[in-house]
Amino acid sequence: MIPMAKPLIGEEEKQAVLQVLDSGILAQGPRVAAFEKAFAEACGVQHAIATSSGTTALQVALLAHGIGEGDEVITSPFTFIASANSVLYVGAKPVFVDIDARTFNLDASQIEAAITPKTKAILPIHLYGLCADMDAIMAIAEKHHLIVIEDACQAHTAKINGKCAGSFGTGTFSLYPTKNMTSAEGGMITSNDDAIAEKCRVLRNHGMRRRYYHDELGYNLRMTDVHAAIGHAQLLKLAKFNQARAKNAAYYDTNLKGVVTPYVPENCEHIYHQYTLRVPHGKRDGLREFLTKNEIGSEIYYPLPIHQQGFYREMLGEMSFPVAEQAAAEVLSIPVHPSLTQTDLEFVAGKINEYMG
């Protein structure tokens, strides 16, 4: 079986973990701070704040900006559920805007129509490792005095106009094993705002500025030093991992037939967290079955847009976002991870062309 994802853990990660275990400082030690500093540098931002997951990074970022009850957050219905759930966690309401058919990201031209007096923030997702249209989104945010929280959980050092995902507004990243880099579980918040960064640090650690004095309701959403050691070792390999993904993507781009390959705007550097095809003419599910029979992994990200998930339907009522719904019916992601061999790539492309041809 050619799997969809394969974390690449080497001697560096193993040695780093053993060093932490031998040091006796397993949490709140020097590893987290060192990882944060390196991550901030990689993204070209002032601050990075490590958390326990990408989901808690989103939650802490929203809380740090004071988003809560009575507020609306504009986001995409075509993403992993955590993007929208985090808005619910803080008591705010997700307001969905349809996506662009080519990029699968928020259609910025539809955002302004969704703004109400309650709108507090825009939460774009850089889906599959391709940046959302940040020029347009930042201009709208500035015009309407809105906060921007970027879900960059799939976009570690993806770039638009030479700037990294997560460096425009407040960025949030996941370090789950299937992402382009991992700390096993973990997350990261990025910011150029001193006050927001400090607030995130306080919120993730029991609302505590001075030891055992708690100014506000905080949480335990910290990263351990063991996880930070893995994450830091992975960060040093991220550029190499991303290059390997881009090389695999380039092979598919030139060799696949009968499917729509990923669109990359000229000002973007895609990091191919996923290589996602659009399979037309109702052939998607058949192609997926054919690939499975041939021991090729594939996955649908995501088969049901968030506005059609049961509890969202109950909460927000029936809504229609036709571009997202069509994408859900047509997308198929195929293996693009760095461990693929040339033989794997040829086999995958050959089988897809055989089925579509």
Ligand SMILES: *Cc1c(COP(=O)(O)O)cnc(C)c1O
């Ligand atoms: C992975 C992911 C998350 C959540 O990250 P976790 O680390 O799994 O909590 C949120 N949003 C998107 C778009 C993701 O891909």
